Amino acid sequence: MSERDDDRPGRARGATRRKVLGIGGALGLTAATGLSTAAALARHPPFTGDELRSAAPLPPAFQVPLPLPSALAPISTSGGIDRYEITQREAAVEILPGVRTPMWTYGGTFPGPTIESRRGRPVTVRHHNELPVPTVVHLHGGHTPASADGYPTDLVLPEGWPDPARTGRAGHGMSGHGMSGHGMSGHGASGMQGMRDPRAVVTRLTRDYTFPLDQRPALLWYHDHRMDFTAPAIWRGLAGMHIVRDDAEDSLGLPAGRRELPLMIADRVFTAAGALDYPALDPTLRGRPGVRDAYLAGVLGDVILVNGAPWPVHEVDAARYRLRVLNASNARHYELEAVTDNGRRLDLVQVGADQGLLAAPVAHRLLPIAPAERYDVVIDFAGVPVGGRVRVVNRLGSGRTRDVMAFRVAREATDESRVPRVLSRDLPAWRRSDAARVRELSFRAGRMHGGHGWLIDGRPFDPARTDVTVPLGDVEVWRLVADVHHPVHLHLVGFRVLSRGGRPPLPHDAGLKDTVSLRPGESAEIITRFDGYRGRYLFHCHNAEHEDMGMMANLEVV
The missing domain is CATH 2.60.40.420 (Cupredoxins -  blue copper proteins)
Known part of the structure; x- marks a missing residue:
């Protein structure tokens, strides 16, 4: 199986759907020719899918206040x-x-x-x-x-x-x-x-x-x-x-209380009447699954929501804030950057990943985040003057999808929070030599049931078939190979990223994860221990359209 070790998604803008993924031919071509086709696709914009356009009038960016989801009260403790x-x-x-x-x-x-x-x-x-x-x-x-x-x-x-x-x-x-x-x-x-x-x-x-x-x-x-x-x-x-x-x-002393903000980022599309638009074959979702051909690779929206608000703004103190960021989009990838109105970039200091705290903080200027990934970052507004604004932008977006949200510094404030050099000492120290076995799994487009689909090792999902069987407690290394973008999620366990394309993992791969973003034509190795519970679990692509169209498999822990 061929590999491509140095794929970095290109920056071209405004490419059409057929340039991005060549729907109508590239799905079958990718399955037939393997990663050579996917490597060529990697030279196009760094997303997989096609964008719907809203018919509703859309508000200007950075005017709607950021909502904060309410905490659910237990009915019994x-x-x-x-x-x-x-x-x-x-x-x-x-x-x-x-x-x-x-x-x-x-x-x-x-x-x-x-x-x-x-x-x-x-x-x-x-x-x-x-x-x-x-x-x-x-x-x-x-x-x-x-x-x-x-x-x-x-x-x-x-x-x-x-x-x-x-x-x-x-x-x-x-x-x-x-x-x-x-x-x-x-x-x-x-x-x-x-x-x-x-x-x-x-x-x-x-x-x-x-x-x-x-x-x-x-x-x-x-x-x-x-x-x-x-x-x-x-x-x-x-x-x-x-x-x-x-x-x-x-x-630890990390920012807390009102200086800790959970942020669910998701893109959506609106009809002229203000309803959500989605290209389902059966809008009732009762019988016929799937989306129209143009969106087989994924549905992208043109409105960026944070906690359910379009391009919101949030007032902050001139202090550190902890941002708990979730990409809940179906298919859209983001590359986040925090920049002041005069062009100064602020560090996004990562303190956590999907499965919790890192061993030590990692500073980023740009932070990529794929569907279903979570990043826990601290941003310090102390150097921004009162009245100043910090925009969170998406470097992978264009037009209105380049904006995500903004913070406006409202007041000076004392700040007793800190970001310690050591965040956690309980991260697992799995080594390759601990692995009972190494598996290779491919995530590729292909033909299924007479139509286009997304396959794992050449097969679509079947709930009655066991795809991988793992003894409880075993450590395994999985080598995951992609044609186009696939955020691969494992149920039950967290894992560490060992390598990408035979090279060391990227800075944002630090910590314990449950979703790894495979870029076009890329391979990645992960290591984990399958512990805790026996039973039937899943692993799948978390591009939700890919998942629905077959890119899911059964994992049996025995």
């Missing part, structure tokens, strides 16, 4: 377990100023309410499904038993949905709809919907998810994970944050 309830329901949410947008929500808000928890203290969340379709909840980054991990066929059925025991369709309960492929843009294939999953655990109306949270403090997030329909469900609003804390982290 007895017995050493914090218990919560969330109702999944339709709601009209103000996203664009003065406009109500119909959304699917956790508890009526977008993002959903934030759950705050302590390391080692279990949490049970009872989800009520009042939406018109089945749902599944996955706690992304959670070290979670398989029964609560949100496997894509472990559905919570809504009122009136057909009994899957009668329909026999992978727990979906689909009722005679004409299926295309597994999200395959109407190519007439049989698709995944007809596949049985004898292990699916299906409930009606409610489900309790219990998370032990015996894991490092970190920013996690929860989102819908229904097979074939994850992408449109997240797009419609089913996403929220979950923060795990512990005493050791609290004692």
